[in-house]
Amino acid sequence: MTEGTLKPQSHKPTRRDFLLLTASAVGAVGTAYFAWPFIDSMNPAADILAQSTIDVDLTPIPEGQAITVVWRGKPIFVRKRTAEEIRAAEQTPLSELIDPETDQARVKKGHDQWLIVVGICTHLGCIPTGNKPTQNRGKYGGWACPCHGSLYDTSGRVRHGPAPLNLSVPPYVFLSDTHIRIGTEEVSHG
Amino acid sequence: MDSVTKVIRWIDYRLPFFSFIDHELRGYPTPKNLNYWWNFGSLAGITLVVMILSGIFLAMHYEPSTKEAFDSVEYIMRNINYGWLLRYLHANGATMFFIIVYIHMFRGLYYGSYKAPRELLWMLGVVILFLMMATAFMGYVLPWGQMSYWGATVITNLFSVFPFGESIVEWLWGGFSVDNPTLNRFFALHYLFPFLIVGVVILHLIALHQHGSNNPLGIDRKEPRDSIPFHPFYTVKDMFGLGLFGLIWAYFIFFNPNFFGEPDNYIPANPLVTPAHIVPEWYFLPFYAILRSIPNKLLGVLCMFGAVMILFFLPWLDTSKVRSATFRPWYKWFFWGFVIDCFILGFVGAHSPDHIFTDFGNLSNQTLGQLTTVLYFAFFLLALPLLGIFEKHKPLPKSLSEPVLKKSIIVLILLTLPHTVSAEDVPSIPQEKWSFEGPFGTYNREDLQHGFQIYQQVCAACHGLKQVRYRDLAALGYNAEEIKAIAAEYKVETTDEDGNIIEKPATPIDTIAGPYKNEKAARAANNGAFPPDLSLITKARPGGPNYIYALLTSYETTPPKDIQVAEGMHYNPYFPGGQIAMIPPLSPGIVTYDNGAQPSVNQMAKDVVTFLAWAAEPELEERKRMGYKVLIYFAIFTGLMYFLMKRIWARVKN
Numbered sequence: 001m002t003e004g005t006l007k008p009q010s011h012k013p014t015r016r017d018f019l020l021l022t023a024s025a026v027g028a029v030g031t032a033y034f035a036w037p038f039i040d041s042m043n044p045a046a047d048i049l050a051q052s053t054i055d056v057d058l059t060p061i062p063e064g065q066a067i068t069v070v071w072r073g074k075p076i077f078v079r080k081r082t083a084e085e086i087r088a089a090e091q092t093p094l095s096e097l098i099d100p101e102t103d104q105a106r107v108k109k110g111h112d113q114w115l116i117v118v119g120i121c122t123h124l125g126c127i128p129t130g131n132k133p134t135q136n137r138g139k140y141g142g143w144a145c146p147c148h149g150s151l152y153d154t155s156g157r158v159r160h161g162p163a164p165l166n167l168s169v170p171p172y173v174f175l176s177d178t179h180i181r182i183g184t185e186e187v188s189h190g
Numbered sequence: 191m192d193s194v195t196k197v198i199r200w201i202d203y204r205l206p207f208f209s210f211i212d213h214e215l216r217g218y219p220t221p222k223n224l225n226y227w228w229n230f231g232s233l234a235g236i237t238l239v240v241m242i243l244s245g246i247f248l249a250m251h252y253e254p255s256t257k258e259a260f261d262s263v264e265y266i267m268r269n270i271n272y273g274w275l276l277r278y279l280h281a282n283g284a285t286m287f288f289i290i291v292y293i294h295m296f297r298g299l300y301y302g303s304y305k306a307p308r309e310l311l312w313m314l315g316v317v318i319l320f321l322m323m324a325t326a327f328m329g330y331v332l333p334w335g336q337m338s339y340w341g342a343t344v345i346t347n348l349f350s351v352f353p354f355g356e357s358i359v360e361w362l363w364g365g366f367s368v369d370n371p372t373l374n375r376f377f378a379l380h381y382l383f384p385f386l387i388v389g390v391v392i393l394h395l396i397a398l399h400q401h402g403s404n405n406p407l408g409i410d411r412k413e414p415r416d417s418i419p420f421h422p423f424y425t426v427k428d429m430f431g432l433g434l435f436g437l438i439w440a441y442f443i444f445f446n447p448n449f450f451g452e453p454d455n456y457i458p459a460n461p462l463v464t465p466a467h468i469v470p471e472w473y474f475l476p477f478y479a480i481l482r483s484i485p486n487k488l489l490g491v492l493c494m495f496g497a498v499m500i501l502f503f504l505p506w507l508d509t510s511k512v513r514s515a516t517f518r519p520w521y522k523w524f525f526w527g528f529v530i531d532c533f534i535l536g537f538v539g540a541h542s543p544d545h546i547f548t549d550f551g552n553l554s555n556q557t558l559g560q561l562t563t564v565l566y567f568a569f570f571l572l573a574l575p576l577l578g579i580f581e582k583h584k585p586l587p588k589s590l591s592e593p594v595l596k597k598s599i600i601v602l603i604l605l606t607l608p609h610t611v612s613a614e615d616v617p618s619i620p621q622e623k624w625s626f627e628g629p630f631g632t633y634n635r636e637d638l639q640h641g642f643q644i645y646q647q648v649c650a651a652c653h654g655l656k657q658v659r660y661r662d663l664a665a666l667g668y669n670a671e672e673i674k675a676i677a678a679e680y681k682v683e684t685t686d687e688d689g690n691i692i693e694k695p696a697t698p699i700d701t702i703a704g705p706y707k708n709e710k711a712a713r714a715a716n717n718g719a720f721p722p723d724l725s726l727i728t729k730a731r732p733g734g735p736n737y738i739y740a741l742l743t744s745y746e747t748t749p750p751k752d753i754q755v756a757e758g759m760h761y762n763p764y765f766p767g768g769q770i771a772m773i774p775p776l777s778p779g780i781v782t783y784d785n786g787a788q789p790s791v792n793q794m795a796k797d798v799v800t801f802l803a804w805a806a807e808p809e810l811e812e813r814k815r816m817g818y819k820v821l822i823y824f825a826i827f828t829g830l831m832y833f834l835m836k837r838i839w840a841r842v843k844n
Binding site: 015016019020022023026027030033036037038040041042043045046047048050051 | 243244247250251265268269270271272273275276429659661698699823826827830831833834837838
């Protein structure tokens with residue numbers, strides 16, 4: 001390879017340079033636009049996006065237990081807490097928490113009996129146990145992850161590592177005292 | 191030396207990537223007199239890349255099983271983001287690929303590009319053609335429509351003529367008929383073959399670069415001024431060609447996506463019913479014509495394969511030492527005769543074997559096919575060897591720089607093979623005016639809602655719309671609450687906590703299922719007839735919306751005397767055979783629109799057909815909108831490249 005082939009020849013801008021620049025720019029923009037439909041085709045399809053909310057009937061859940069519902073392919077824990085569990089969650093000092101967050105911030109006002117969290121350990125994605133009282137809930141009374149021993153309290157907050165974050169709270173809204181809709185914060189969303 | 195150059199040098203010393211690009215793409219000496227017919231090689235390469243890309247992305251969503259394939263293709267069309275674009279790009283891309291490659295080959299034939307020392311270059315090209323044919327055939331099977339299924343059956347049965355044919359065919363099928371194992375292996379191979387093509391294309395390019403391109407004069411380059419570097423002269427010319435090609439391809443994708451397709455392939459595969467008139471895709475028609483013209487099965491199959499195989503021997507069948515037809519006064523005429531012969535063969539392949547052309551002295555299609563088949567082989571086996579002996583060629587120019595050639599004109603031959611309906615006694619379908627027709631057409635929202643109302647109150651008693659989901663009705667102008675209410679009127683099956691099958695109200699994400707649980711139940715309730723799903727009905731019938739409209743409005747009370755209408759059947763001149771099981775569905779007063787109007791039968795038919803057209807092509811409006819942007823883009827791109835090309839080439843001309 002000769003040096004000359006790589007070195008740009010210095011000359012004054014001509015009409016040809018302008019044309020070349022414009023044509024290259026148009027070509028580059030076109031290529032970028034051409035790529036988008038391909039990339040976007042890998043995003044969730046229209047019907048999958050449409051399934052982004054589910055309604056849950058709370059009446060069959062006994063106090064002190066939780067059920068698992070599936071939302072967007074993920075397990076969601078819906079737990080009806082006992083008065084004692086609520087008190088324990090509310091009275092935990094923030095200084096003792098790995099990921100400090102108050103219990104009030106994790107439940108809906110006036111519905112603090114109900115804790116709704118995504119049931120996926122924030123460490124590496126296993127599903128913690130503890131929905132039923134017969135399962136291991138760990139020493140903080142919430143959930144215990146079988147994979148690497150992370151422990152969560154009755155507010156779904158991580159109390160013992162290796163998980164770095166609290167179980168996340170999905171967007172949801174109370175349609176009535178006994179029905180919630182997961183996936184949206186607004187009642188009207190269909 | 192700046193640091194970039196240093197890095198490039200460091201890499202290039204160890205891996206000569208940059209030298210290679212520089213040598214083969216940039217500096218590569220190319221004859222300076224190549225005309226536009228030399229654009230088609232690079233266009234074929236670009237098409238191959240686009241086909242592989244779109245194919246890979248389609249494969250991410252396609253389900254290769256007989257139960258899922260057809261619906262998964264419709265799922266791609268309706269739910270995957272830009273899925274309709276990927277599929278139409280890919281389906282029309284196959285057609286574009288063959289047009290490009292056929293022109294590329296005819297160019298080689300005209301200018302003698304297969305002659306020494308380019309014999310292997312040509313033969314590798316024939317290998318690519320073979321692989322393309324196999325790939326296209328297997329790809330056409332994947333949507334699992336009626337044409338897919340019966341095309342697969344017919345083509346695989348070709349192998350039954352060989353010794354142990356039965357075993358070969360069963361081996362190809364993986365069973366005793368075309369079925370799930372066949373579909374699975376075709377999918378696997380359809381994915382593999384394009385990469386084999388890439389491999390052979392690389393060999394094709396290596397062979398090409400060994401002696402460089404042939405040229406319109408067909409003489410070897412003798413002096414340095416006969417050549418110019420590939421870049422920028424031919425890169426810009428190829429870009430200009432790409433712009434024009436983009437315009438044509440985009441036109442078909444966005445404004446006429448099913449032009450090359452068959453309506454029957456929008457009917458799910460049915461192993462028990464063969465379509466009345468089965469034809470392969472247009473690019474196989476000449477070979478199909480050769481197969482059918484010969485009354486002997488073994489001979490027909492051998493001739494069909496032979497028609498492609500003979501191309502391997504072309505470099506030795508042509509005994510003339512002169513390459514370009516420009517200097518071969520006789521060969522030129524034989525060449526164009528051969529081109530016309532290929533077109534006639536295509537025409538023969540598109541018509542049924544027993545067709546009689548009354549305009550041409552009652553010539554039968556069979557005879558025409560036999561005649562053109564003989565001419566096809568005579569070109570290779572008689573004309574080419576003898577011309578080389580008896581033809582006196584014109585004096586050849588001494589060098590590329592000497593002669594001044596007439597400017598060649600691009601003739602774009604637009605394939606307009608007529609889509610003929612088999613010659614039964616079906617009256618021709620009257621053309622109605624539709625709001626969604628033409629390049630600017632959109633669906634009239636009021637017609638759509640009225641049409642949906644008719645579907646709900648009349649059609650839904652027997653027909654489903656299983657590719658459409660309730661939530662899709664938002665396109666008709668309904669809001670979320672209205673859609674929820676509409677969906678809740680229907681029931682879907684689900685299992686309760688104890689595993690019992692129960693019915694619950696449908697939700698917006700459910701599909702609009704028909705009233706029957708399965709085909710048997712549907713037939714039992716309809717005097718043995720099966721009410722088809724209406725999701726694709728306007729795409730799945732020749733004549734489309736006009737046919738459905740004609741059918742709905744043409745129930746005549748008194749059939750012609752010579753027709754005996756069977757028990758439980760109804761006379762309808764537009765239905766193939768004239769007798770249809772469906773009772774006249776529309777009658778005055780059957781539906782009252784929300785505005786209190788009682789529409790006429792014609793009005794109802796118009797509205798419901800508009801709705802069904804939407805159900806079949808919900809992407810139509812988005813498709814056309816996007817189409818305009820793409821066409822404008824390619825127009826600008828082509829114009830810019832044209833001016834740039836003129837400016838860059840100004841140096842060579844002087």
